[in-house]
Amino acid sequence: MIRSVPQSSLAGAPPTSARAAAPVILVGAGPGDPDLLTVRAARAIAAADVILVDDLVDDRVLELARADARIVHVGKRGGRASTSQAFIERLLVHEGRSGRRVIRLKGGDPFVFGRGGEEMDALHRAGLEIEVIPGITAGIAAPTAAGIPVTDRRHAPGVAFVTGHTQPDGAGPDWDALARSGLTLVIYMGLAHCAEITGALQSAGLAGSTPAAVIQSACTPQQRFHLTTLAALAADIARLGYAAPAILVVGDVVQVAQAWNVDAGVPVDRAVAI
Ligand code: SAH
Numbered sequence: 001m002i003r004s005v006p007q008s009s010l011a012g013a014p015p016t017s018a019r020a021a022a023p024v025i026l027v028g029a030g031p032g033d034p035d036l037l038t039v040r041a042a043r044a045i046a047a048a049d050v051i052l053v054d055d056l057v058d059d060r061v062l063e064l065a066r067a068d069a070r071i072v073h074v075g076k077r078g079g080r081a082s083t084s085q086a087f088i089e090r091l092l093v094h095e096g097r098s099g100r101r102v103i104r105l106k107g108g109d110p111f112v113f114g115r116g117g118e119e120m121d122a123l124h125r126a127g128l129e130i131e132v133i134p135g136i137t138a139g140i141a142a143p144t145a146a147g148i149p150v151t152d153r154r155h156a157p158g159v160a161f162v163t164g165h166t167q168p169d170g171a172g173p174d175w176d177a178l179a180r181s182g183l184t185l186v187i188y189m190g191l192a193h194c195a196e197i198t199g200a201l202q203s204a205g206l207a208g209s210t211p212a213a214v215i216q217s218a219c220t221p222q223q224r225f226h227l228t229t230l231a232a233l234a235a236d237i238a239r240l241g242y243a244a245p246a247i248l249v250v251g252d253v254v255q256v257a258q259a260w261n262v263d264a265g266v267p268v269d270r271a272v273a274i
Contacts, residue, residue, distance in 0.1 A: 024096040024123050025103045026110040028135015032058040032220035036141065041133045049100035052092060054114070056107030056245055058220060085115060089122035096128040107245075108137040113163055113188050137161075139186040142218035142247035146225040147257035155252035156184040164190025164197055164248065179204035184251035191246050195234040201250065206230060211254035216246040227258050 025044050030036040037045075045051065045064045053062065055075030062071060074083045074091065095102045110116035110132060123130050139161045143150050150159040160183045166172040178185055179201045190197055191214075202208055208231030215225040228236045230250055237246075 022099065022101045023129035023131040024092060025101075025131045025133060026116050026120060027103050027105050027133045028109040028137075029054075029057045029061050029105050029107055030136045031108055031138050031141035031218050032060075032223075034058065034060045034064065036136050036219055037061065037064075038133060038135065041135060044103050044133060045105065047101055048103040050095050050098075050102045051105055052088070052095070052102070053105045054107050057105050061105070085118065089119055092119060093122060093126040093128065096123060096126065106135070108139075108141070109135045112137040112139065112161065138218060138245065138247055139188060142215035142225075143186060143213070143249050143253075143257075145218045145223060146213060146215045146227070146249075147260040148213060148249055148254055149256055150184045150186060150249070150251075150253055152253045152256055155256070157182060159184040159186055161186050161188065163188050164193050166193065175200035176204040179206040184249065184253050187248040187250070189244075190248040191237060191242065191244055194237055194248065197248075198230050198233050198250075201230060206250070208232075210250060211252060211258065213249040213254045213257065214242050214246050215249070216242050216244075218247065227254055227261070 025048075027041050027044050028038070029041065030038075034042070042064055045061065046066065048065060048069050050070045050072070051062070051065055052072050052074050055073070065071060072091070074088045092102070092104055104110070104119060106114045106116055108114065116132070120130055120132070140150075150156070160178060160181065162173040162178065162185060164187045175197065185201075187197065198212070208229060210230040211227065212230045212233045213225060213227045214233065214237055215223070217223050218225075224242075226236060226240060226242070233248065233250075
């Protein structure tokens with residue numbers, strides 16, 4: 001049984017033989033600051049016996065765990081040796097079968113670029129009960145923290161959340177279509193390929209003067225952001241030493257942040273002239 005909220009069923013009942021006493025909970029840990037957890041997430045963390053944690057989860061969130069909870073770091077970071085997804089799923093199923101209160105704590109929202117869907121599949125195949133607690137995804141938290149209203153109706157009819165990471169088979173977003181869409185583009189995992197992405201968007205007809213932003217470590221003490229243009233974004237990121245985790249935003253809505261940050265007296269190294 002999959003429960004997005006307690007007592008509601010989104011799927012058929014699993015085989016009863018393997019059912020654990022408590023559901024395994026996929027918990028969205030939000031972008032960083034523990035104040036941005038949902039109340040339900042905070043309660044689940046405080047009640048857990050076993051917590052399987054991703055790299056991007058802020059340490060302060062783990063302070064909500066019981067002192068005797070077992071915390072297992074199963075981080076996966078681009079470019080670094082990391083736990084394989086298959087291992088994480090096996091561990092999740094193994095722990096879920098123990099009957100202990102197990103939570104899988106994932107940065108942002110568990111189902112936004114977090115492989116939460118694959119983990120839910122693995123748990124469901126194993127016949128375990130599942131609950132999912134949404135979290136504030138970085139693609140919402142980061143632009144908002146920088147004062148960028150992603151769907152400001154004066155500038156954009158909507159927003160697209162896309163990955164900047166190309167699959168091993170070369171599959172990735174259709175940058176041509178996105179450039180023509182008129183949507184604000186919020187790009188996760190976009191730093192490594194920023195020059196290719198911004199080049200593709202301009203080749204598809206998006207003006208180099210289109211406002212753009214990079215926001216690093218949103219909602220953590222290390223938060224920094226930079227407002228610029230599509231043409232200058234990649235060079236600015238390299239020059240200013242921006243590093244993961246970061247969100248890129250491309251679209252006219254970024255100019256609203258520019259005006260707001262300047263009026264709010266935000267230091268110019270964080271909000272530069274577009
Ligand atoms: N499930 C997560 C996303 C996982 S993919 C969520 O919903 O937020 C990891 C990517 O998310 C990073 O490469 C980065 O692009 C983005 N990200 C996560 N936390 C971030 C933060 N605090 N600030 C900026 N970007 C962040």
